[in-house]
Amino acid sequence: MTDAWRPIAATLADEGRRLAWARIVLGAANRSPVQVSALTARAQREVRALERAGLVTVVDGAVEPADPFTPLLGHRPAASGIDRFVREGRIAVWPKRPGDRAALLAWAAERALPAGTTAPEAAVTERLAAITDDPATLRRDLVDARLLEREADGSAYRRP
Template sequence: MALNWLEVFAGLKNPGMRATLGLVLSDQREQLEQNSATTKNLSRWQSIGLLTERGGKLVVDDDALSQALAAHRKPAEDRAGIQRFFDGPRLRTLPARPEDRRAVMEAVRHAVLSPGERVSEAQLGDRLRVIHDDVALIRRYLIDHGLLVRSIDGAEYSLPPGAEQ
């Protein structure tokens, strides 16, 4: 049975199910109160596929976890080029090579600013924060690489002239 991550997270959100799982994981099963709620929680974790019975004892189904992780692993070809620096929309690491850094910054620029658009520093910061926590560093790289221009008063950012095609 395939492990459904949505069901696992929903179970973890439920305080009773989380407490029950914690006692099972910490091998304190004797601490579990024998009542209908506990029985229901244990049954639910088994139906989700996270717990399985082995030798008369409930344990984490390591095989189900391994299969779920393998199913959600991105193929290597998806991580080629500049994508190897990203985890989804988040910039995981900044490239050391200047050519790679520029390519990553071009991708960031395309993600945060449209041609003809002018944004305030706060708006740009909000957009960059989705991509990386160090907004000032990324903004500086975008300016240094000539991918963004700042207004004379420093209040607005836009694409440089000629970059709007």
Template sequence: MSALDWRRLVAVLASQDQRTVFAHLLLGQDPGPALAEMKPKTRGKVRAALLASGVVEDDDGALTVRDGAFKEMLAASAPARREGIERFRNGRRIVQFPASPAERRELLEWVASEALEPGEQLDERGVNERLGEFHPDTALVRRYLVDHDLLRRSPDGSVYVRDAAN
């Protein structure tokens, strides 16, 4: 079932005739009497639309609601689960720092590679401007980068350098 099949189900619900037959099926009732009241051409269209929705199937001439169809439809339209450091970012913004040291290091390596060129020297203000794109607490990110040896600070604290090796 494709992610767009929900549209076919909504189309079924938009039609009074289709909605009536579908309601009978959902309630476990025989839709025969409701179908019998329709013109043959309408009956064929209702049947075709219900089958095209992917939620209803033909079981030896009888229409039935397909087991698991709604779960499949929801699963197909669910957003993809984010993996790795993507879980801690929204675009370029860090939304949360990982508790895992390995994941935190990976996230900080990404920040360092995105914010600074290897060997580039900046003063604290320049580093803060770059890091502000990733997180509002630039002092925290700067401290993490220094603590993880991804950014070196001069002894007097006036210059920051991203090592060429990182």
């Protein structure tokens, strides 16, 4: 994790700078940007501190707000589908809703065996171990959901 947020937090910890930044942001929102030439010496110092922190930019004498937050927060779209339950290719959370659970089991079945193929129990268990901490339980869940078929003696599995 980067410490790039520290200068921003330190700058905004000062009440005068925080109020100056608020005036600048509100001025930009109202299409009446703050002009550096109209500021007192103290307010100009606050603007320079805000600029060093990346909170504002000065363009042609007008102070404009900047956005240092988006890069810091590493904006990522919200996870959807099974991505809500899978982290780095492994099952991190078991869904509670039956529809989500069925989707996650279908995803796991695809990783266990290609459709229409048969594999020994050890190979299926090894493939499932790559995506979960409990491959035996997942294997049983896949059989219960009829996503895998098990030989009577348990020696092999087939994906219909």
